[in-house]
Amino acid sequence: MLSRTLTHTTSARAGSIRRMRRRTTAATSGRIFCSTNGCPSFLELDPASGVATCQICGFTRRVG
Numbered sequence: 001m002l003s004r005t006l007t008h009t010t011s012a013r014a015g016s017i018r019r020m021r022r023r024t025t026a027a028t029s030g031r032i033f034c035s036t037n038g039c040p041s042f043l044e045l046d047p048a049s050g051v052a053t054c055q056i057c058g059f060t061r062r063v064g
């Protein structure tokens with residue numbers, strides 16, 4: 001019983017790590033997920049000002 005519980009905990013932890021890695025990959029590819037108030041859009045980065053803006057909810061975020 002105890003070993004079963006341990007196995008379940010380990011697999012759940014591996015799943016959360018996998019999710020974090022996916023997020024990091026998305027960020028390095030130049031796409032920033034908005035997620036403000038559950039907004040399902042990506043921010044549009046303006047290379048000149050270094051500000052990323054969401055076209056859906058108007059959220060702005062300084063990058064770099």
Ligand SMILES: [Zn+2]
Nearest residue numbers: 034039054057
């Ligand atoms: Zn947004």
